[in-house]
Amino acid sequence: MQNYESHLIDNDAGDIKVFIKSKTQEFIFDTGLGYIVLPKLFKQLTILYKDESKEFSIDGFDSMFFYVFKKYGDQIVISKNRDKYSFNIFGFCKAFQKAFQIHINKLKKEGKEIGLSDEEEDFENFGNPFRLETLIAFDEFSKVIKNQNV
8 A cells, every 4th residue: 555645725615626646647636615515425435435436426516626536446637627646545545535534633723613613613714624514424434544455
């Protein structure tokens, strides 16, 4: 299994960028409306990783990117518009999980509100991608990644 570098950045509008870098390529998952996209992404990556599906697609919304994720054995091939990236699926998922976890820890240290439900969300937190639905999907994804080896 390869180890990949990763990190995540977000902005106040709810946009997310996750960078996954190998020795030969750098993939950037770029999405607007993170509160809509991220729960679906984590759920679909979990299903793909567990071999319950071989492919899924996801829209980056405001970022104008469309992604197709396909699993071939222990490889994940990602098409981003016309570009293609290939990673070891375990290494990719572990890097994605790590970037997200580090960012969540950073937000907690800064005292930012995360894990709000739809009912708790107010105008100031509208569009926060780190809401309860995202964190639940991320937790399930993390459990699968931490408890499996490829």
